[in-house]
Amino acid sequence: MPSSSRSAKDFFRPLAVGAPTPPTEIPARPSRAIHFFDPSNAKMAAKIPQMVGSVDVLLGNLEDAVKADNKEAAREGLVKIAQETDFGPTQLWTRINALDSPWVLDDLTTLVPAIGHKLDVIMVPKVQGAEDIHYVDRLLAQLEAKAGLEKPILVHAILETARGVANVEEICGASPRMQGLSLGPADLAADRRMKTTRVGGGHPGYLVRQDPDGSGEEAINGARTTYQQDLWHYTIARMVDACAMHGIYPYYGPFGDIADVVACEDQFRNAFLLGCVGTWSLHPKQIAIANRVFSPSVEDVTHARRVVAAMGDGTGAVMLDGKMEDDASLKQCLVMVELAEELAAIDPDLKKQYDAITLPGEDA
Numbered sequence: 145m146p147s148s149s150r151s152a153k154d155f156f157r158p159l160a161v162g163a164p165t166p167p168t169e170i171p172a173r174p175s176r177a178i179h180f181f182d183p184s185n186a187k188m189a190a191k192i193p194q195m196v197g198s199v200d201v202l203l204g205n206l207e208d209a210v211k212a213d214n215k216e217a218a219r220e221g222l223v224k225i226a227q228e229t230d231f232g233p234t235q236l237w238t239r240i241n242a243l244d245s246p247w248v249l250d251d252l253t254t255l256v257p258a259i260g261h262k263l264d265v266i267m268v269p270k271v272q273g274a275e276d277i278h279y280v281d282r283l284l285a286q287l288e289a290k291a292g293l294e295k296p297i298l299v300h301a302i303l304e305t306a307r308g309v310a311n312v313e314e315i316c317g318a319s320p321r322m323q324g325l326s327l328g329p330a331d332l333a334a335d336r337r338m339k340t341t342r343v344g345g346g347h348p349g350y351l352v353r354q355d356p357d358g359s360g361e362e363a364i365n366g367a368r369t370t371y372q373q374d375l376w377h378y379t380i381a382r383m384v385d386a387c388a389m390h391g392i393y394p395y396y397g398p399f400g401d402i403a404d405v406v407a408c409e410d411q412f413r414n415a416f417l418l419g420c421v422g423t424w425s426l427h428p429k430q431i432a433i434a435n436r437v438f439s440p441s442v443e444d445v446t447h448a449r450r451v452v453a454a455m456g457d458g459t460g461a462v463m464l465d466g467k468m469e470d471d472a473s474l475k476q477c478l479v480m481v482e483l484a485e486e487l488a489a490i491d492p493d494l495k496k497q498y499d500a501i502t503l504p505g506e507d508a
C-alpha cells in the first residue's frame with residue numbers, strides 16, 4: 145500500500161471529476177539526459193528544435209538560474225516552444241518554480257491548459273514531504289479536467305532539503321503520478337549547512353587517508369595516499385532504494401563544473417552504478433557524457449546475454465569464466481539486457497552496437 149493518506153481503493157482514482165485516470169505503472173522511458181534550457185534565453189531557445197531526437201528529455205526550466213525579471217518570459221517562451229515544436233521521441237519536461245514562490249501558481253495554471261497535452265513530466269523543486277506532492281497532485285487533476293486532457297502529467301520531485309531527504313520514502317509514495325526523484329546537490333548542501341560552494345560533484349577535502357607506515361612523527365607526516373570520497377553517496381543510495389520500492393526512477397542532478405568533463409563523467413557513472421537511470425545536462429556538452437554513461441557498455445551487455453543464455457530456465461548455478469552465476473546474478477544481467485533493449489529502441493547507434501554482439505556458438 146502506498147504511503148499516502150488515501151485508502152488503497154482510492155489511490156488510483158482521479159482527484160478531480162473529469163481528470164484522466166492516474167497511472168498504475170510508470171513507464172521505463174529512456175531518460176539518460178534531462179537537458180535544461182532557459183526558455184527566456186533567445187539563443188538557447190533557438191537551439192531546442194534542433195536538439196529533438198539527440199537527447200532523451202528536454203526540460204524548460206522556470207526555477208533557479210532564470211532571473212526573477214525573466215520568469216514570465218520563460219513561462220511564455222516555454223509555451224511557444226512547446227506549441228511550435230514536434231518533439232517526436234524526445235520527452236518534454238518542465239521545472240516549475242518552488243511551491244512557496246510568487247510564480248508557481250501561474251506556472252501551473254498557464255502551462256497545463258496551454259501545453260499540458262505535450263508535457264510528460266513536471267519537476268517540482270524543494271519538495272519537503274508528501275504534503276507538497278498532494279498539493280500538486282490535486283491542482284494538476286483540476287487543471288487537467290478543465291483542459292480536457294486525456295493523459296495524466298507525471299510528477300518528479302527534486303530532493304534538495306534535509307526534510308525532503310528525511311521524508312524520501314513518503315514523497316515517492318505520495319501519488320501514482322510520481323515518476324522519479326533527482327538529487328539537488330546545490331540546494332541540499334546549503335540546507336544542510338555543508339561547507340561546500342559547488343554545484344554537485346566531489347570535494348578534495350572530503351577524503352580518507354592511508355594509515356601511517358609506522359607510529360613516529362615521520363611516518364605520520366610522510367607521504368600517505370588519500371582517497372577522495374563521494375559526498376553524495378548516502379543521499380543517492382537512499383533515493384535509489386525509495387524509488388525502487390515505489391517503482392519510480394532515480395536521477396543524479398546537476399554537475400556545475402562544465403569544463404571538467406572527466407569528473408562529470410565519474411559522478412554520472414557513480415550514480416549509474418548505484419541504480420540511477422539518468423542525470424541532468426546543463427550544457428550541450430554534458431548530453432553526450434550522460435548518453436554514454438547511462439547506456440550499458442557493449443561489454444556489459446555481451447556478458448549479461450551470455451549469463452542469460454547459460455542460465456537456461458533461470459534457476460540453479462553455472463560456472464562462466466571461472467565465476468559462479470545463479471538466479472540472483474541472472475536478475476542483474478536481465479536489468480542490463482532490458483535497459484539495452486529499451487535504449488536500442490530509441491537510439492539507432494546503440495542498436496547497431498548491441499545488434500553486432502555475437503555470443504560464442506552464434507553466427508556473426
Ligand SMILES: CC(=O)SCCNC(=O)CCNC(=O)[C@H](O)C(C)(C)COP(=O)(O)OP(=O)(O)OC[C@H]1O[C@@H](n2cnc3c(N)ncnc32)[C@H](O)[C@@H]1OP(=O)(O)O
Nearest residue numbers: 180181182187188191205208209330343398402426427428
Ligand atoms: C543548481 C541548479 O538548479 S542547476 C539547474 C539550473 N541551471 C541551468 O539550467 C543552467 C543551464 N545552462 C546555462 O545556463 C548555460 O549553459 C551556462 C550559463 C552554464 C553556460 O552558458 P554559456 O557561457 O553561454 O556557455 P557556452 O558559451 O559554452 O555556450 C555555447 C553555446 O551553447 C548554447 N548553450 C549553452 N547552454 C545551453 C543549454 N543548456 N541548452 C541549449 N543551448 C545552450 C549557448 O547559447 C551558446 O550558443 P552559441 O554558440 O549560439 O553562442
Ligand SMILES: O=CC(=O)O
Nearest residue numbers: 304328329330331
Ligand atoms: O536544483 C538543483 C540543486 O542542486 O539545487
Ligand SMILES: [Mg+2]
Nearest residue numbers: 208304328331
Ligand atoms: Mg535547486
